[in-house]
Amino acid sequence: MTKSAKSVAAKTRSPRTAKPSSKPAQPSVISAKDLSLTFQTDDGPVHALSNIDLDIGKGDFVSFIGPSGCGKTTLLRVIADLEQPTAGEISVNGMSPENARLARAYGYVFQAAALYPWRTIEKNVALPLEIMGYSADERKKRVARTLELVNLTGFEKKYPWQLSGGMQQRASIARALSFDADILLMDEPFGALDEIVRDHLNEQLLELWERTNKTICFVTHSIPEAVYLSTRIVVMSPRPGRVTDIIESTLPRERPLDIRESPEFLGIAHRVREGLRAGHSYDE
Amino acid sequence: MRWLTEGKTIPVLTIVVVIMIVWYVGAVFMNAPVQRDMNKRAKIEPTTAEFVEQTWNQPKPILPAPHQIAQNFWKATFGVKVTSRRSLVYDAGVTLSSTVLGFALGTVLGVLIAVGIVHLPTLERSFMPWIIASQTIPILAIAPMLIVVLAAIGVKGLIPKALISAYLSFFPVVVGMVKGLRSPDGLLLDLMRTYNAGRAVTFWKLRVPASLPFLFASMKIAIAASLVGAIVGELPTGARAGIGSKLLIGSYYGQTIQIWSALLMASLLATALIVIVGLSERLTLRNMGARP
Structure with missing residues:
Protein backbone atom coordinates (compact mmCIF):
# COMPACT_ATOMS: atom_id res chain seq x y z
CA MET A 1 0.00 0.00 0.00
CA THR A 2 3.01 2.26 0.27
CA LYS A 3 2.97 2.79 -3.46
CA SER A 4 -0.65 4.02 -3.58
CA ALA A 5 -0.07 6.16 -0.50
CA LYS A 6 2.85 7.75 -2.23
CA SER A 7 0.86 8.45 -5.35
CA VAL A 8 -2.02 9.88 -3.31
CA ALA A 9 0.48 12.33 -1.92
CA ALA A 10 1.66 13.05 -5.42
CA LYS A 11 -1.90 13.57 -6.48
CA THR A 12 -2.74 16.18 -3.87
CA ARG A 13 0.23 18.14 -5.07
CA SER A 14 -0.81 17.71 -8.67
CA PRO A 15 -2.65 20.69 -10.15
CA ARG A 16 -4.75 18.42 -12.32
CA THR A 17 -6.91 16.81 -9.67
CA ALA A 18 -10.03 18.54 -10.84
CA LYS A 19 -9.85 17.21 -14.37
CA PRO A 20 -13.31 16.62 -15.82
CA SER A 21 -13.92 13.11 -16.93
CA SER A 22 -15.82 13.68 -20.17
CA LYS A 23 -15.30 16.47 -22.72
CA PRO A 24 -11.72 17.67 -22.47
CA ALA A 25 -11.71 21.20 -21.16
CA GLN A 26 -8.14 21.60 -22.33
CA TYR A 106 5.91 13.38 -30.05
CA GLY A 107 7.85 10.38 -28.87
CA TYR A 108 6.99 7.05 -30.46
CA VAL A 109 7.26 3.68 -28.77
CA PHE A 110 7.07 0.70 -31.08
CA GLN A 111 5.82 -2.79 -30.51
CA ALA A 112 9.42 -3.99 -30.30
CA ALA A 113 11.94 -2.07 -28.23
CA ALA A 114 13.96 -1.32 -31.41
CA LEU A 115 17.06 -0.43 -29.41
CA TYR A 116 20.31 -0.19 -31.34
CA PRO A 117 22.26 -3.30 -30.34
CA TRP A 118 25.62 -1.53 -30.64
CA ARG A 119 24.67 1.21 -28.21
CA THR A 120 24.52 0.94 -24.45
CA ILE A 121 21.24 1.78 -22.75
CA GLU A 122 22.36 5.33 -21.96
CA LYS A 123 23.58 5.81 -25.53
CA ASN A 124 20.27 4.49 -26.84
CA VAL A 125 18.34 6.94 -24.72
CA ALA A 126 20.69 9.69 -25.81
CA LEU A 127 20.20 8.91 -29.52
CA PRO A 128 17.33 11.35 -30.16
CA LEU A 129 19.15 13.95 -28.07
CA GLU A 130 22.29 13.55 -30.20
CA ILE A 131 20.23 13.89 -33.37
CA MET A 132 18.42 16.93 -32.03
CA GLY A 133 21.68 18.59 -31.11
CA TYR A 134 21.57 18.71 -27.32
CA SER A 135 24.85 19.46 -25.59
CA ALA A 136 26.74 16.64 -23.92
CA ASP A 137 25.94 18.02 -20.47
CA GLU A 138 22.25 18.32 -21.25
CA ARG A 139 22.22 14.80 -22.72
CA LYS A 140 23.75 13.37 -19.59
CA LYS A 141 21.22 15.13 -17.38
CA ARG A 142 18.24 14.06 -19.45
CA VAL A 143 19.40 10.46 -19.80
CA ALA A 144 19.80 10.19 -16.04
CA ARG A 145 16.39 11.76 -15.45
CA THR A 146 14.46 9.61 -17.94
CA LEU A 147 16.18 6.39 -16.89
CA GLU A 148 15.18 7.22 -13.34
CA LEU A 149 11.62 7.79 -14.60
CA VAL A 150 11.43 4.24 -15.98
CA ASN A 151 13.35 2.70 -13.05
CA LEU A 152 16.43 1.77 -15.06
CA THR A 153 19.00 3.69 -13.06
CA GLY A 154 22.11 1.53 -12.76
CA PHE A 155 21.72 -0.07 -16.18
CA GLU A 156 23.30 2.81 -18.13
CA LYS A 157 26.32 0.84 -19.32
CA LYS A 158 24.48 -2.35 -20.23
CA TYR A 159 23.87 -3.40 -23.80
CA PRO A 160 20.29 -4.21 -24.84
CA TRP A 161 20.90 -7.95 -25.01
CA GLN A 162 21.88 -7.92 -21.34
CA LEU A 163 18.39 -6.72 -20.37
CA SER A 164 15.08 -8.59 -20.17
CA GLY A 165 12.32 -7.83 -22.66
CA GLY A 166 10.45 -5.68 -20.16
CA MET A 167 13.54 -3.68 -19.32
CA GLN A 168 14.30 -3.19 -23.00
CA GLN A 169 10.82 -1.83 -23.57
CA ARG A 170 11.25 0.50 -20.58
CA ALA A 171 14.50 1.74 -22.11
CA SER A 172 12.67 2.43 -25.35
CA ILE A 173 10.06 4.40 -23.40
CA ALA A 174 12.87 6.37 -21.77
CA ARG A 175 14.22 7.08 -25.23
CA ALA A 176 10.82 8.41 -26.33
CA LEU A 177 10.60 10.58 -23.23
CA SER A 178 14.13 11.93 -23.26
CA PHE A 179 13.47 14.95 -25.47
CA ASP A 180 10.34 16.00 -23.58
CA ALA A 181 7.76 15.86 -26.32
CA MET B 1 43.80 -32.08 -20.94
CA ARG B 2 40.28 -30.82 -21.59
CA TRP B 3 41.41 -28.64 -24.46
CA LEU B 4 42.94 -31.72 -26.04
CA THR B 5 39.86 -33.91 -25.74
CA GLU B 6 37.20 -31.27 -26.38
CA GLY B 7 38.99 -28.81 -28.64
CA LYS B 8 39.71 -29.03 -32.33
CA THR B 9 43.32 -30.18 -31.85
CA ILE B 10 42.80 -33.92 -32.16
CA PRO B 11 40.39 -33.81 -35.12
CA VAL B 12 42.67 -31.41 -36.99
CA LEU B 13 45.78 -33.50 -36.25
CA THR B 14 43.99 -36.64 -37.39
CA ILE B 15 43.21 -35.05 -40.74
CA VAL B 16 46.82 -33.88 -41.07
CA VAL B 17 48.09 -37.41 -40.44
CA VAL B 18 45.65 -38.86 -42.99
CA ILE B 19 46.73 -36.29 -45.60
CA MET B 20 50.41 -37.05 -44.95
CA ILE B 21 49.88 -40.79 -45.39
CA VAL B 22 47.92 -40.33 -48.62
CA TRP B 23 50.55 -37.85 -49.81
CA TYR B 24 53.56 -40.10 -49.17
CA VAL B 25 51.86 -43.13 -50.71
CA GLY B 26 50.76 -40.99 -53.66
CA ALA B 27 54.30 -39.69 -54.13
CA VAL B 28 55.60 -43.24 -54.49
CA PHE B 29 53.10 -44.08 -57.22
CA MET B 30 53.35 -40.73 -59.01
CA ASN B 31 57.14 -40.74 -59.12
CA ALA B 32 57.63 -44.50 -59.67
CA PRO B 33 57.61 -44.58 -63.54
CA VAL B 34 60.32 -41.92 -63.81
CA GLN B 35 62.36 -43.56 -61.09
CA ARG B 36 62.12 -46.97 -62.82
CA ASP B 37 63.35 -45.39 -66.09
CA MET B 38 66.24 -43.72 -64.33
CA ASN B 39 67.20 -46.93 -62.51
CA LYS B 40 67.06 -48.92 -65.77
CA ARG B 41 69.33 -46.43 -67.51
CA ALA B 42 71.74 -46.42 -64.58
CA LYS B 43 71.45 -50.21 -64.37
CA ILE B 44 70.55 -50.14 -60.68
CA GLU B 45 68.26 -52.70 -59.13
CA PRO B 46 67.22 -51.28 -55.76
CA THR B 47 65.32 -53.14 -53.05
CA THR B 48 61.75 -52.04 -52.48
CA ALA B 49 62.74 -49.93 -49.47
CA GLU B 50 65.49 -48.23 -51.45
CA PHE B 51 63.11 -47.64 -54.36
CA VAL B 52 60.52 -45.99 -52.11
CA GLU B 53 63.19 -43.76 -50.64
CA GLN B 54 64.33 -42.81 -54.15
CA THR B 55 60.80 -41.74 -55.15
CA TRP B 56 60.70 -39.48 -52.10
CA ASN B 57 63.95 -37.74 -52.91
CA GLN B 58 63.93 -36.93 -56.63
CA PRO B 59 65.31 -33.48 -57.59
CA LYS B 60 62.36 -32.72 -59.89
CA PRO B 61 59.56 -35.08 -58.82
CA ILE B 62 56.07 -35.03 -60.31
CA LEU B 63 54.72 -34.97 -56.77
CA PRO B 64 57.29 -33.85 -54.20
CA ALA B 65 57.14 -35.49 -50.79
CA PRO B 66 56.14 -33.22 -47.88
CA HIS B 67 59.59 -33.28 -46.31
CA GLN B 68 61.15 -32.08 -49.57
CA ILE B 69 58.76 -29.12 -49.64
CA ALA B 70 59.42 -28.44 -45.98
CA GLN B 71 63.20 -28.51 -46.51
CA ASN B 72 63.01 -26.22 -49.52
CA PHE B 73 60.59 -23.89 -47.72
CA TRP B 74 62.85 -23.75 -44.68
CA LYS B 75 65.93 -23.06 -46.75
CA ALA B 76 64.26 -20.42 -48.94
CA THR B 77 62.65 -18.74 -45.94
CA PHE B 78 65.28 -18.87 -43.22
CA GLY B 79 68.41 -20.06 -45.03
CA VAL B 80 68.97 -17.00 -47.19
CA LYS B 81 69.10 -13.25 -46.61
CA VAL B 82 65.73 -11.51 -46.78
CA THR B 83 66.98 -9.21 -49.52
CA SER B 84 68.15 -12.12 -51.68
CA ARG B 85 66.32 -12.92 -54.91
CA ARG B 86 66.09 -16.52 -53.78
CA SER B 87 64.38 -15.62 -50.52
CA LEU B 88 60.70 -16.62 -50.28
CA VAL B 89 60.25 -13.94 -47.64
CA TYR B 90 61.29 -11.34 -50.18
CA ASP B 91 58.83 -12.77 -52.73
CA ALA B 92 56.08 -12.89 -50.14
CA GLY B 93 56.80 -9.28 -49.25
CA VAL B 94 56.48 -8.21 -52.89
CA THR B 95 53.18 -10.06 -53.29
CA LEU B 96 51.95 -8.82 -49.92
CA SER B 97 52.48 -5.18 -50.81
CA SER B 98 50.31 -5.39 -53.92
CA THR B 99 47.78 -7.55 -52.06
CA VAL B 100 47.39 -5.01 -49.28
CA LEU B 101 47.29 -2.03 -51.63
CA GLY B 102 44.77 -3.79 -53.88
CA PHE B 103 42.67 -4.83 -50.91
CA ALA B 104 42.61 -1.28 -49.59
CA LEU B 105 41.66 0.10 -53.01
CA GLY B 106 39.04 -2.61 -53.53
CA THR B 107 37.47 -2.13 -50.12
CA VAL B 108 37.26 1.65 -50.48
CA LEU B 109 35.86 1.33 -53.99
CA GLY B 110 33.41 -1.36 -52.91
CA VAL B 111 32.14 0.69 -49.97
CA LEU B 112 31.74 3.79 -52.15
CA ILE B 113 29.80 1.88 -54.80
CA ALA B 114 27.61 0.27 -52.12
CA VAL B 115 26.85 3.66 -50.55
CA GLY B 116 25.91 4.98 -53.98
CA ILE B 117 23.71 2.01 -54.76
CA VAL B 118 21.87 2.24 -51.44
CA HIS B 119 21.12 5.93 -51.89
CA LEU B 120 20.44 6.15 -55.64
CA PRO B 121 18.08 3.51 -57.05
CA THR B 122 19.14 4.41 -60.61
CA LEU B 123 22.70 3.55 -59.74
CA GLU B 124 21.66 0.06 -58.72
CA ARG B 125 19.88 -0.52 -62.02
CA SER B 126 22.70 0.90 -64.14
CA PHE B 127 25.68 -0.36 -62.14
CA MET B 128 24.77 -3.74 -60.74
CA PRO B 129 24.65 -5.66 -64.05
CA TRP B 130 28.12 -4.35 -64.92
CA ILE B 131 29.49 -5.23 -61.53
CA ILE B 132 28.21 -8.77 -61.81
CA ALA B 133 29.42 -9.05 -65.42
CA SER B 134 32.87 -7.89 -64.33
CA GLN B 135 33.21 -10.96 -62.13
CA THR B 136 32.15 -13.42 -64.81
CA ILE B 137 35.19 -12.60 -66.96
CA PRO B 138 38.16 -14.79 -66.01
CA ILE B 139 40.77 -12.70 -64.28
CA LEU B 140 43.46 -14.51 -66.29
CA ALA B 141 41.97 -12.97 -69.45
CA ILE B 142 41.79 -9.46 -68.04
CA ALA B 143 45.12 -9.32 -66.25
CA PRO B 144 47.52 -9.34 -69.24
CA MET B 145 45.47 -6.74 -71.12
CA LEU B 146 45.29 -4.47 -68.13
CA ILE B 147 49.02 -4.73 -67.59
CA VAL B 148 49.81 -4.09 -71.26
CA VAL B 149 47.46 -1.10 -71.44
CA LEU B 150 48.83 0.38 -68.23
CA ALA B 151 52.42 -0.21 -69.28
CA ALA B 152 51.67 1.65 -72.54
CA ILE B 153 50.68 4.73 -70.57
CA GLY B 154 53.68 4.37 -68.33
CA VAL B 155 52.17 2.74 -65.23
CA LYS B 156 54.31 -0.19 -64.17
CA GLY B 157 55.30 -2.13 -61.10
CA LEU B 158 53.12 -2.20 -58.03
CA ILE B 159 50.06 -0.30 -59.30
CA PRO B 160 48.91 -2.65 -62.11
CA LYS B 161 49.14 -5.67 -59.81
CA ALA B 162 47.26 -3.83 -57.07
CA LEU B 163 44.57 -2.90 -59.58
CA ILE B 164 44.04 -6.55 -60.44
CA SER B 165 43.74 -7.30 -56.72
CA ALA B 166 41.26 -4.46 -56.36
CA TYR B 167 39.30 -5.77 -59.35
CA LEU B 168 38.79 -9.07 -57.55
CA SER B 169 38.26 -7.72 -54.05
CA PHE B 170 35.78 -4.89 -54.57
CA PHE B 171 32.98 -7.25 -55.59
CA PRO B 172 32.37 -9.08 -52.29
CA VAL B 173 32.59 -5.72 -50.51
CA VAL B 174 29.91 -4.19 -52.78
CA VAL B 175 27.56 -7.13 -52.29
CA GLY B 176 28.13 -7.33 -48.52
CA MET B 177 27.89 -3.61 -47.91
CA VAL B 178 24.72 -3.15 -49.97
CA LYS B 179 23.15 -5.85 -47.83
CA GLY B 180 24.63 -4.40 -44.65
CA LEU B 181 23.59 -0.82 -45.31
CA ARG B 182 20.08 -2.05 -46.02
CA SER B 183 19.96 -4.33 -43.00
CA PRO B 184 18.21 -1.94 -40.57
CA ASP B 185 14.55 -2.90 -40.61
CA GLY B 186 11.57 -0.61 -41.12
CA LEU B 187 11.14 -0.07 -37.39
CA LEU B 188 14.61 1.40 -36.93
CA LEU B 189 14.19 3.59 -40.01
CA ASP B 190 10.75 4.76 -38.81
CA LEU B 191 12.35 5.65 -35.50
CA MET B 192 14.84 7.89 -37.29
CA ARG B 193 11.93 9.48 -39.16
CA THR B 194 10.11 10.29 -35.93
CA TYR B 195 13.23 12.14 -34.82
CA ASN B 196 13.16 14.06 -38.09
CA ALA B 197 16.65 12.73 -38.81
CA GLY B 198 18.05 13.49 -42.25
CA ARG B 199 19.69 11.05 -44.63
CA ALA B 200 23.18 11.83 -43.42
CA VAL B 201 22.29 11.27 -39.78
CA THR B 202 20.45 8.04 -40.59
CA PHE B 203 23.48 6.93 -42.57
CA TRP B 204 26.07 7.58 -39.88
CA LYS B 205 24.06 6.66 -36.81
CA LEU B 206 22.14 3.69 -38.17
CA ARG B 207 23.24 2.32 -41.52
CA VAL B 208 27.00 2.39 -40.97
CA PRO B 209 27.08 0.68 -37.57
CA ALA B 210 24.52 -1.88 -38.74
CA SER B 211 26.63 -2.70 -41.79
CA LEU B 212 29.93 -3.35 -39.99
CA PRO B 213 29.43 -7.08 -39.38
CA PHE B 214 28.65 -7.44 -43.09
CA LEU B 215 31.74 -5.44 -44.00
CA PHE B 216 34.02 -7.73 -42.03
CA ALA B 217 32.51 -10.86 -43.53
CA SER B 218 33.07 -9.36 -47.00
CA MET B 219 36.59 -8.28 -46.15
CA LYS B 220 37.58 -11.83 -45.25
CA ILE B 221 36.60 -12.95 -48.73
CA ALA B 222 38.10 -9.84 -50.30
CA ILE B 223 41.54 -10.24 -48.72
CA ALA B 224 41.84 -13.80 -49.99
CA ALA B 225 40.68 -12.67 -53.45
CA SER B 226 43.24 -9.86 -53.32
CA LEU B 227 46.04 -12.32 -52.77
CA VAL B 228 44.88 -14.40 -55.72
CA GLY B 229 44.70 -11.21 -57.79
CA ALA B 230 48.23 -10.20 -56.81
CA ILE B 231 49.65 -13.61 -57.70
CA VAL B 232 47.76 -13.70 -61.01
CA GLY B 233 48.96 -10.17 -61.69
CA GLU B 234 52.56 -11.32 -61.35
CA LEU B 235 52.21 -14.07 -63.95
CA PRO B 236 51.88 -12.11 -67.22
CA THR B 237 54.09 -9.20 -66.20
CA GLY B 238 57.21 -11.28 -66.27
CA ALA B 239 57.69 -9.93 -62.79
CA ARG B 240 61.06 -10.83 -61.38
CA ALA B 241 59.85 -11.12 -57.83
CA GLY B 242 56.73 -12.24 -56.05
CA ILE B 243 55.05 -15.55 -55.38
CA GLY B 244 53.51 -15.45 -58.85
CA SER B 245 56.88 -15.15 -60.53
CA LYS B 246 58.22 -18.00 -58.38
CA LEU B 247 55.37 -20.17 -59.63
CA LEU B 248 56.01 -19.15 -63.24
CA ILE B 249 59.78 -19.72 -63.06
CA GLY B 250 59.21 -23.03 -61.28
CA SER B 251 56.94 -24.23 -64.07
CA TYR B 252 59.40 -23.11 -66.79
CA TYR B 253 62.17 -25.23 -65.32
CA GLY B 254 60.09 -28.05 -63.89
CA GLN B 255 61.11 -27.14 -60.34
CA THR B 256 58.09 -28.71 -58.72
CA ILE B 257 59.49 -28.46 -55.21
CA GLN B 258 59.90 -24.68 -55.55
CA ILE B 259 56.35 -24.41 -56.90
CA TRP B 260 54.99 -26.26 -53.92
CA SER B 261 56.91 -24.24 -51.39
CA ALA B 262 55.74 -21.04 -53.09
CA LEU B 263 52.20 -22.38 -52.82
CA LEU B 264 52.78 -23.12 -49.15
CA MET B 265 53.96 -19.56 -48.65
CA ALA B 266 50.88 -18.24 -50.47
CA SER B 267 48.52 -20.23 -48.27
CA LEU B 268 50.34 -19.19 -45.10
CA LEU B 269 50.07 -15.59 -46.26
CA ALA B 270 46.35 -15.97 -46.94
CA THR B 271 45.81 -17.54 -43.53
CA ALA B 272 47.69 -14.78 -41.78
CA LEU B 273 45.74 -12.07 -43.63
CA ILE B 274 42.39 -13.66 -42.84
CA VAL B 275 43.37 -14.06 -39.20
CA ILE B 276 44.28 -10.36 -39.05
CA VAL B 277 40.91 -9.37 -40.54
CA GLY B 278 39.18 -11.78 -38.16
CA LEU B 279 40.96 -10.33 -35.13
CA SER B 280 40.09 -6.77 -36.09
CA GLU B 281 36.50 -7.95 -36.57
CA ARG B 282 36.41 -9.45 -33.09
CA LEU B 283 37.93 -6.33 -31.58
CA THR B 284 35.58 -3.94 -33.36
CA LEU B 285 32.41 -5.91 -32.71
CA ARG B 286 33.32 -6.41 -29.07
CA ASN B 287 33.67 -2.66 -28.71
CA MET B 288 30.23 -2.39 -30.27
CA GLY B 289 28.75 -4.53 -27.52
CA ALA B 290 28.33 -7.73 -29.49
CA ARG B 291 27.27 -10.71 -27.45
CA PRO B 292 30.46 -12.67 -26.74
Missing part, protein backbone atom coordinates in the same frame (compact mmCIF):
# COMPACT_ATOMS: atom_id res chain seq x y z
CA PRO A 27 -7.50 22.58 -25.95
CA SER A 28 -7.41 19.54 -28.17
CA VAL A 29 -3.95 18.23 -28.97
CA ILE A 30 -4.91 15.79 -31.68
CA SER A 31 -8.01 16.29 -33.73
CA ALA A 32 -9.19 14.29 -36.72
CA LYS A 33 -12.14 15.07 -38.94
CA ASP A 34 -13.53 12.62 -41.44
CA LEU A 35 -10.09 11.05 -41.70
CA SER A 36 -9.69 8.21 -44.21
CA LEU A 37 -6.78 6.20 -45.49
CA THR A 38 -7.06 3.75 -48.35
CA PHE A 39 -4.15 1.53 -49.36
CA GLN A 40 -4.07 0.56 -53.03
CA THR A 41 -3.08 -3.09 -53.25
CA ASP A 42 -3.10 -5.64 -56.03
CA ASP A 43 -6.30 -7.10 -54.61
CA GLY A 44 -8.05 -3.74 -54.80
CA PRO A 45 -8.29 -0.90 -52.31
CA VAL A 46 -8.04 -1.62 -48.58
CA HIS A 47 -9.87 0.87 -46.38
CA ALA A 48 -7.54 0.98 -43.41
CA LEU A 49 -9.24 4.03 -41.92
CA SER A 50 -12.69 5.26 -42.79
CA ASN A 51 -14.23 8.57 -41.66
CA ILE A 52 -12.53 8.83 -38.31
CA ASP A 53 -13.59 11.71 -36.06
CA LEU A 54 -11.53 12.16 -32.96
CA ASP A 55 -10.60 14.78 -30.41
CA ILE A 56 -7.86 14.17 -27.91
CA GLY A 57 -7.34 16.75 -25.17
CA LYS A 58 -4.14 17.69 -23.42
CA GLY A 59 -3.18 15.25 -20.70
CA ASP A 60 -5.57 12.57 -21.93
CA PHE A 61 -4.61 8.94 -21.86
CA VAL A 62 -6.39 7.51 -24.87
CA SER A 63 -6.36 3.83 -25.75
CA PHE A 64 -7.18 2.49 -29.19
CA ILE A 65 -8.53 -1.00 -29.01
CA GLY A 66 -9.81 -3.35 -31.64
CA PRO A 67 -9.08 -6.60 -33.43
CA SER A 68 -6.13 -6.75 -35.80
CA GLY A 69 -6.80 -5.00 -39.08
CA CYS A 70 -9.00 -2.34 -37.51
CA GLY A 71 -6.51 0.40 -38.31
CA LYS A 72 -5.47 1.31 -34.77
CA THR A 73 -1.79 1.15 -35.59
CA THR A 74 -2.37 2.92 -38.90
CA LEU A 75 -4.17 5.72 -37.07
CA LEU A 76 -1.22 6.09 -34.72
CA ARG A 77 1.15 6.14 -37.68
CA VAL A 78 -0.96 8.84 -39.37
CA ILE A 79 -0.70 10.94 -36.22
CA ALA A 80 3.06 10.37 -36.31
CA ASP A 81 3.27 11.28 -40.03
CA LEU A 82 4.56 7.82 -40.85
CA GLU A 83 1.50 7.29 -43.11
CA GLN A 84 -0.37 9.83 -45.22
CA PRO A 85 -4.17 10.01 -45.01
CA THR A 86 -6.00 9.93 -48.32
CA ALA A 87 -8.93 12.09 -47.19
CA GLY A 88 -10.07 14.23 -44.29
CA GLU A 89 -8.19 16.43 -41.90
CA ILE A 90 -5.94 15.85 -38.97
CA SER A 91 -4.02 18.22 -36.77
CA VAL A 92 -1.44 17.52 -34.11
CA ASN A 93 -0.64 20.33 -31.68
CA GLY A 94 -2.65 22.60 -34.00
CA MET A 95 -0.49 21.86 -37.03
CA SER A 96 -0.19 19.22 -39.70
CA PRO A 97 1.29 15.88 -38.60
CA GLU A 98 4.30 16.58 -40.78
CA ASN A 99 5.02 19.91 -39.10
CA ALA A 100 4.43 18.28 -35.73
CA ARG A 101 6.97 15.61 -36.62
CA LEU A 102 9.43 18.24 -37.82
CA ALA A 103 8.87 20.08 -34.54
CA ARG A 104 9.52 16.78 -32.73
CA ALA A 105 6.19 17.03 -30.97
CA ASP A 182 4.25 16.57 -25.04
CA ILE A 183 2.75 13.60 -26.82
CA LEU A 184 3.66 9.97 -26.34
CA LEU A 185 2.48 7.56 -29.04
CA MET A 186 2.67 3.92 -28.01
CA ASP A 187 1.96 1.07 -30.38
CA GLU A 188 1.23 -2.09 -28.36
CA PRO A 189 4.39 -1.50 -26.36
CA PHE A 190 3.72 -4.35 -23.96
CA GLY A 191 2.17 -6.75 -26.46
CA ALA A 192 5.14 -9.10 -26.51
CA LEU A 193 5.57 -9.26 -22.73
CA ASP A 194 4.10 -11.71 -20.26
CA GLU A 195 1.14 -10.85 -18.04
CA ILE A 196 3.11 -10.22 -14.85
CA VAL A 197 5.66 -7.91 -16.45
CA ARG A 198 2.84 -6.20 -18.29
CA ASP A 199 0.88 -5.47 -15.08
CA HIS A 200 3.99 -4.03 -13.56
CA LEU A 201 4.75 -1.84 -16.56
CA ASN A 202 1.12 -0.68 -16.73
CA GLU A 203 1.37 0.52 -13.16
CA GLN A 204 4.65 2.27 -13.87
CA LEU A 205 3.24 3.85 -17.00
CA LEU A 206 0.32 5.36 -15.06
CA GLU A 207 2.73 6.72 -12.50
CA LEU A 208 4.87 8.17 -15.24
CA TRP A 209 1.86 9.76 -16.90
CA GLU A 210 0.87 11.30 -13.58
CA ARG A 211 4.34 12.75 -13.11
CA THR A 212 4.91 14.05 -16.63
CA ASN A 213 1.44 15.26 -17.61
CA LYS A 214 1.84 13.99 -21.17
CA THR A 215 -0.86 13.20 -23.67
CA ILE A 216 -0.62 9.49 -24.37
CA CYS A 217 -2.09 7.56 -27.30
CA PHE A 218 -1.86 3.88 -26.59
CA VAL A 219 -2.68 1.07 -29.01
CA THR A 220 -3.56 -2.27 -27.48
CA HIS A 221 -5.72 -5.31 -28.01
CA SER A 222 -6.08 -6.08 -24.34
CA ILE A 223 -9.35 -4.95 -22.79
CA PRO A 224 -8.12 -4.89 -19.15
CA GLU A 225 -5.04 -2.96 -20.18
CA ALA A 226 -7.10 -0.38 -22.06
CA VAL A 227 -9.60 0.07 -19.21
CA TYR A 228 -6.94 0.17 -16.53
CA LEU A 229 -4.81 2.81 -18.23
CA SER A 230 -7.15 5.12 -20.08
CA THR A 231 -9.18 8.20 -19.51
CA ARG A 232 -10.83 7.48 -22.83
CA ILE A 233 -11.11 4.29 -24.81
CA VAL A 234 -11.56 4.38 -28.57
CA VAL A 235 -13.10 1.13 -29.76
CA MET A 236 -12.39 0.35 -33.40
CA SER A 237 -13.56 -2.28 -35.86
CA PRO A 238 -12.10 -3.56 -39.11
CA ARG A 239 -13.05 -3.58 -42.80
CA PRO A 240 -13.25 -0.68 -43.11
CA GLY A 241 -11.29 0.53 -40.08
CA ARG A 242 -13.60 2.83 -38.15
CA VAL A 243 -14.42 4.04 -34.66
CA THR A 244 -17.44 2.28 -33.21
CA ASP A 245 -17.47 3.71 -29.71
CA ILE A 246 -15.62 6.22 -27.57
CA ILE A 247 -15.87 5.50 -23.86
CA GLU A 248 -15.06 8.09 -21.21
CA SER A 249 -13.64 6.29 -18.23
CA THR A 250 -15.33 7.09 -14.91
CA LEU A 251 -12.49 5.51 -12.97
CA PRO A 252 -10.55 7.86 -10.70
CA ARG A 253 -7.07 8.88 -11.83
CA GLU A 254 -5.77 7.03 -8.81
CA ARG A 255 -5.67 3.40 -9.90
CA PRO A 256 -4.18 0.68 -7.75
CA LEU A 257 -3.91 -2.64 -9.59
CA ASP A 258 -6.85 -4.13 -7.67
CA ILE A 259 -9.19 -1.53 -9.09
CA ARG A 260 -9.53 -4.09 -11.86
CA GLU A 261 -11.84 -6.13 -9.67
CA SER A 262 -14.18 -3.23 -8.89
CA PRO A 263 -17.69 -3.29 -10.42
CA GLU A 264 -17.03 0.05 -12.09
CA PHE A 265 -13.99 -1.34 -13.87
CA LEU A 266 -15.87 -4.45 -14.95
CA GLY A 267 -18.70 -2.26 -16.19
CA ILE A 268 -16.40 -0.30 -18.46
CA ALA A 269 -14.68 -3.48 -19.62
CA HIS A 270 -18.10 -4.87 -20.45
CA ARG A 271 -18.95 -1.83 -22.52
CA VAL A 272 -15.65 -2.13 -24.42
CA ARG A 273 -16.37 -5.79 -25.09
CA GLU A 274 -19.85 -4.94 -26.34
CA GLY A 275 -18.37 -2.31 -28.63
CA LEU A 276 -15.86 -4.78 -30.00
CA ARG A 277 -18.56 -7.38 -30.56
CA ALA A 278 -20.88 -4.92 -32.31
CA GLY A 279 -18.18 -3.84 -34.72
CA HIS A 280 -16.81 -7.23 -35.47
CA SER A 281 -18.62 -9.74 -37.60
CA TYR A 282 -17.46 -13.27 -36.96
CA ASP A 283 -18.93 -14.73 -40.12
CA GLU A 284 -15.79 -13.86 -42.09
